[in-house]
Amino acid sequence: MRFMDRIRQSLSRALYGRYGSDQLSRVILYVSIGLLFLAYATGIGLFMTFSFAGYIWAIFRIFSKNKEARARENMLYLQKTEKLRTEIRQARVRFRNRKQYKYFKCPQCRARLRLTRGCGEKTVTCQCCGHKFTMHA
Ligand SMILES: [Zn+2]
Numbered sequence: 001m002r003f004m005d006r007i008r009q010s011l012s013r014a015l016y017g018r019y020g021s022d023q024l025s026r027v028i029l030y031v032s033i034g035l036l037f038l039a040y041a042t043g044i045g046l047f048m049t050f051s052f053a054g055y056i057w058a059i060f061r062i063f064s065k066n067k068e069a070r071a072r073e074n075m076l077y078l079q080k081t082e083k084l085r086t087e088i089r090q091a092r093v094r095f096r097n098r099k100q101y102k103y104f105k106c107p108q109c110r111a112r113l114r115l116t117r118g119c120g121e122k123t124v125t126c127q128c129c130g131h132k133f134t135m136h137a
Helices: 002-014 023-042 045-062 067-080 082-096
Strands: 101-105 112-116 121-125 132-136
Touching (some): 023 045
Antiparallel strands (some): 101 112, 121 132
């Protein structure tokens, strides 16, 4: 435990006054790791170069003292990927609850709807467009 405490202390000392990790840095690191695997799997050296550049970029961001600029970059990233991140989050919830609910889209407006599994045939009224149709769950 003392060893881990010493590592934690030296890490916090190294990061003092620095920007630190955020969502963008983490995504850059994950993509870099993915590119590293891709480089080994395909043998294409360009992936390795991009992977290495990603590590350098992430380390630069984490140890940057210009906190305002890094926060601005992160906010821009969060704004640009809001829709995609929401889609992924909702897909995860749908996958987690797939045994409890049957998910489907409204045939008219493509809004996502759900029915409790085992409820039989139901007449569904879409809350977005008011379209009525029957669905079996
Ligand atoms: Zn609808």
